[in-house]
Every structure is written in C-alpha cells, then in structure tokens.
Amino acid sequence: MAERLEIEELMNAPRMKMFRKLGAHLRSRVRGLAVLFLFGFVIGYPIAGESIDWIINQSSLIPEDTQIVVLQPLELVLLRLQIAGYIGIMLVVMSLIWDAARYGKNLELGFEIGSVGKGLWALAKSLTLAIAGLIYAWEILIPFLLDYLHEDAADVGLQSTWHLQAWIGFLISLALGSALAFQVPLAVLIALRGGLVEREILTYYRRHLWFASIVVGAMLSPPDPLSLALIAAPMIVLFEFALLIDRIIPQ
Structure with missing residues (x-):
C-alpha cells in the first residue's frame, strides 16, 4: 500500500506532469515534424547539388596525388538524397529546440520576453552554435x-583513390555531426532553466552522460575511432561548460 502511494505521489509530481505534457505535445507534433522533414528534404535536394559542386571544386579538400572516382551511375543522385535527408533532420532538431524554449516552464533569459520571443532566442543561439560547429569542422x-588518412595510406605505399559518395559523405557527416554536437550547451541550459531537470541529476549522472556523448558521437561521425573522439570530445567539453555557465550565472 505504501509503495502504491509512493508511485502515485511520484506520478503526480510536478516534473512528471511536465514530462507527460511534453510527451503529449510531441505526439501532437509528429505530423507537423514529418511535414517539416519532408519540406527540408525537398528544398535540400537542389541545395545538395550545389553543395556537391562547390565541394568538388575545393582543392584544399583533396590532398595531392588523390583521385576522386565515381563507381555507380546513380551515385550523385543517392548522395543528393542523403544530404537532403540531413537538411530535413536539421530542421526537425531546430523545431524541437524552438518548442523546448517556447514552452519551458521557468525559462529565464534575464529579461522579459514572450513565448515566441523565447523560441526566436533559442533559434538564434542554435544557429550561432551550429555555425561555430561548422567552422570547427571545416x-x-x-x-x-x-x-591523417592520406599520410596513413602514403606511409604504406598506397595510392589514394577516394570513392565520391564515401568522400563527400565523410565530409558532410563530420560537418553536420559537429553542428549538432555544438547544440549540447543550449540543450542543457534550456533543460535546466526550463525546469525539465535539476542540476544535481545531471552532475550525479555525469559519467553516464559522457558515455552517451560517445555513443551519439559514434552515430554522428564516420566509423573510425579518431573521428569519434573528435566529435565526442567537444560534446563533453560543452556539456561541462554549460554546467559552469549555469553555476556562475544566476537564473
């Protein structure tokens, strides 16, 4: 009986009500997020074509004595579809950041602002961090x-011949992975200032979150340990930086 009362008390706690409300809101937004992804995919396809042309003409991205080859007739089409999908995902992530900031229960920015203003503030910060991530990657x-990869192949006497889809996919994965990784401080601060989670919980599960950063880094980066480390490390550093900002700047 006592355990049942504790469970009911836990489920009726303000934070649990907030999470249930958040879950219901996300379920109501599934269709809208799907439409947003489709919109990003459609507009991203021609943008992907222009981006591929621009990347191919960047001599700094092609080491000396390296050849770029096309192995499949539909390779460029598949690559454009992949990049368009990434653009759709970015729009969905930005929409979720908008929602989290706009509907955060206690989100304080240090000045009076409405819910739409909070969403715009979060989007501006998100774009700034994404640009910082792209600069870091590029x-x-x-x-x-x-x-590193070119010299590693040259050291064993191999000639570098890179597959077009793998090469550009490698670059895009690193760039977008870095842009998403740099969203960590904004997500942490919105969660803390919006009342979604307490600071003590984040600090208590710090090592678990570090491990989660490594897992996410593996998902966002190409499949090699060095790329994983160079994506996951900034996420961990930015997570700790967000906790420091939350400590030294009062709500």
Missing part, C-alpha cells in the same frame, strides 16, 4: 583527418 576537424 577549419580544424576535416583538414586534420584528411591529411
């Missing part, structure tokens, strides 16, 4: 990994 991560 200026640091991608050049380092391309040189």
